[in-house]
Amino acid sequence: MAERTKTQERGRRARIKVMEAALAEVAERPVADIQVQRIAERAGMSPARVLYYFESRDRILTETFRWSERRLAERRASELGSVTGVEERLARYVELYLPVDGHDVSWKLWLEAWLRSVTNDEMGRTADEIDSGWMRDLAAIVGDGAASGVFRPVAVEEFLPWFNALLDGLAVHVLIGRLTREQAVRTALRHAARELRP
Secondary structure, three states, rough: HHHHHHHHHHHHHHHHHHHHHHHHHHOOOOOOHHHHHHHHHHHHHOOHHHHHHOOHHHHHHHHHHHHHHHHHHHHHHHHHHHHOOHHHHHHHOOOOOOOOOOOOOHHHHHHHHHHHHOOOOHHHHHHHHHHHHHHHHHHHHHHHHHHHOOOOOOOOHHHOOOOOOHHHHHHOOOOOOOOOOOOOOOOHHHHHHHOOOO
């Protein structure tokens, strides 16, 4: 039993090493150019060993996307939980949502997920799962704001997709260099204020 636990732990560490290597590759080059060979070299493994754990390049990207977003969700929960005012929480949510710049690894994986979700059910399900976590957090902020009187009551089922689409559009502009993240944040919060303030 102890040997099996050690083997599982070695496998877990190896998988993390591969995903860290994949993230580093995504940061440096277009996702379409990423190769298992380069991920393996960066992880200090053979391509065969990498594929033993992940089966394919697509599986590496899907699992890396899920893993990196899980870490971001933990950070989001921690940071949003430490902010008391709903307007400040909304501002922090927007900052966490939007890409830092055109090399933002998380967003490069998001774009890949959107493109692949048309033909790849697993990638589509992964994107939907991750997106629903973001939407739950946003719904909680809007609900708390309405309950406290800071925001006016709005139809959440209408506000959430509208605001999400606004953020996604702003994110693309940050990624291609038309806006800075700071400009995108200000734009998003200005539009949110028009919809939410009493």
